[in-house]
Amino acid sequence: MSRTRTPVVTGWFAGEGDDFRLLGTRCSACTSVFFPREDAFCRNPGCPGGELVEVPLSPRGRVWSYTDSRYRPPSPYVTDPELSWEPYTLIAVELESERIVVLGQAAPGITVADLTVGMEVVVVPGVLNEDAETTWTTWHWQPTGVAA
């Protein structure tokens, strides 16, 4: 039986391959950008409030910092308790034009030893976990090979 591919959160990212993007919203009045997306109200206290329009975020950014998770996180993170725990890497990435830092898991196989602060990374589609019916999709950060 084939699984349905479903984003772990609706509306946070879209696209395939090179066209994959994180999706935020931008205020039409003050141009503030929000990720995770704000759809009801602009959070800039100096803004009278504008229409919030979906906008793709820059796919490339630079590593602000990074770490990993050497122990199994608690629920609602989904893991298979039957399998031994494989640490994964977390990267906080600064997007230059949006001037925002976005956290994400690194692509599988990337460890902290592969990273430095300032290194360029690109957002790529990834899989968070699978259950009987569903492949839950997410975003990953992948180094581009461009150094700090």
Added chain:
Amino acid sequence: MTGEVAVLGVGMHPWGKWGRGFVEYGVTAARTALADAGIDWRDIGSIVGADTVRGGYPGYVAGATFAKALGWQGARVASVYAACASGAQALNTARAQILAGLADVVLVVGADAAPKGFFRPAGGDRPDDPDWLRFRVLGATNPTYFGLYARRRMALYADTLEDFAQVKVKNAALGALNPHARYRKKVTAEEVAGSAVVADPLRLLDICATSDGGAAVVLSSMDFARRHGAAGPVRIRAVSTVTPSYPNTVLDLPDIATDSAAAVRPADGTFRASIARAAYEEAGIGPEDLSLAEVYDLSTALELQWYEDLGLCGEGEAVKLLREGATSLGGRIPVNVSGGLASFGEAVPAQAIAQVCELTWQLRGSAGDRQVAGARVGITANQGLFGHGSSVVAVR
């Protein structure tokens, strides 16, 4: 400048893993604080509880829970929650009531019975809750955020793992002198280096545990203190409970991203620095006036960050301050002479109150082997997730 309130009494239930309920820890701390103040519980006009989210409904209405356990006597009640900053909110609520003339003498209590392992979000599917999302989407536990901050300091300021370990060595040695601390033995840099990595680059001994504990403070008006015969009590001169300014550009728990600074220029200085600045302004003092500081060392690297956010040194200079011994007992500005979270572990709603207990003992000159000589002015600093500042200035 805001008016002062007197600290008439303080009390704590020792931190640990005792396996009992939070109410028992809170009541023990409350009774100790009342005895220290020489006040009968029936003479307390108001009780403020710092809530715990881990004790079921009684935890959400902690003020009433403690009042009932102490014996209903009709006092005004309030219960407040602000994550790690809950204790400061409780103290500030009590202070506001006193300064507004709503109560003469107020009991503030916070206590927690901590779970084993990582803090985790409440159950159920809640895709609108950032705390639920960070676990579901990223598995981002609290230590992973501490790891991000630590790695950032290493990249920006060339802090080293050995520097981080020295914070633990300092705090463990002080905690060994504190009968209320959970961990009461010295730790070596080798032991820190030899402990398991939890969230690179931080190891188990770089990160604070979660603990059971309770702390309580009796506050009163200065007039009441005089009538009560308290000569020269410790006074609370400032309580900072500020929120961040948009755009908040430092990634904070439990957020997945910062605010964007593309449209609005960020304020000078970070949110954490603004917490201390508000406390200094309200107290009419500066960092140069401090005798000691109690800061929230959720990790060793975060203690260093607080040195800079409190203005004890310039940006990037925290390690220099540490290496000089300035923040050790006997140094220019001792930090976490209680032993800090490194020696206590975190009992969330009690912790900011416990910081004020330590300031009180230090300012009274009754801190025993860990006494800061001639302590006159102390500050606490702390930050509750979801944007809660917490800082208290006490003087004598």
